[in-house]
Amino acid sequence: MKQNEIQISMTEFVNFINASGMARMTIVAKAKAKHEEIEGNPYDYWKDFKEEVKRQLKNNGSKEDFLEMLESVREEVRSNYQEMVNGFLRFWKPTRMKWFKPVNHKASIGGVKMIVNPEIGILWGNRRLMIKLYLKANENLDKRHADIVLALMESELRGRVDPDIEFAVLDVRRGKLFKYVNNDPRLKVLLKAEGRAFSNMWKDI
Numbered sequence: 001m002k003q004n005e006i007q008i009s010m011t012e013f014v015n016f017i018n019a020s021g022m023a024r025m026t027i028v029a030k031a032k033a034k035h036e037e038i039e040g041n042p043y044d045y046w047k048d049f050k051e052e053v054k055r056q057l058k059n060n061g062s063k064e065d066f067l068e069m070l071e072s073v074r075e076e077v078r079s080n081y082q083e084m085v086n087g088f089l090r091f092w093k094p095t096r097m098k099w100f101k102p103v104n105h106k107a108s109i110g111g112v113k114m115i116v117n118p119e120i121g122i123l124w125g126n127r128r129l130m131i132k133l134y135l136k137a138n139e140n141l142d143k144r145h146a147d148i149v150l151a152l153m154e155s156e157l158r159g160r161v162d163p164d165i166e167f168a169v170l171d172v173r174r175g176k177l178f179k180y181v182n183n184d185p186r187l188k189v190l191l192k193a194e195g196r197a198f199s200n201m202w203k204d205i
Contacts, residue, residue: 110195
């Protein structure tokens with residue numbers, strides 16, 4: 001990362017959008033500290049979970065196969081992983097969902113750079129969905145904030161996918177899917193404002 005360049009993960013930006021008050025400052029401070037300490041290779045708490053989701057979708061796995069993951073994860077993360085597994089299983093239809101590879105793109109939003117990277121692509125009936133996984137053990141994602149995240153994917157990825165692709169965000173803990181239906185152009189203005197807010201906090205910390 002170049003000096004003075006603000007480069008974060010999409011997950012950090014999503015968490016920032018969904019937070020309020022001092023929680024936003026905490027997210028920025030942690031992101032800045034983490035990226036200064038582990039430049040270019042930040043620790044991802046949910047990496048094992050996301051990799052297992054992808055593996056099971058790719059291999060047409062079963063719910064029983066997915067549950068086996070909990071036997072191998074570290075003790076200190078097991079309870080949070082259990083919540084996410086339970087939530088994902090409420091959403092997942094193993095016999096009806098087929099994997100395809102999603103796209104990603106490096107974007108700059110209000111002075112903040114990130115990879116816009118929905119983790120999974122699924123063929124579900126005659127629909128093709130690219131889905132960002134929202135993974136927070138103690139917070140729900142609401143429609144208002146989901147719309148901003150979806151506007152980010154629509155803005156940055158639409159020109160890189162087929163017209164029939166639908167973008168979505170899955171609040172994994174609840175198994176609740178939010179799809180892109182709000183095409184209000186003001187969302188893009190709000191998105192840039194969120195990027196500038198993150199950037200300003202980063203510079204002032």
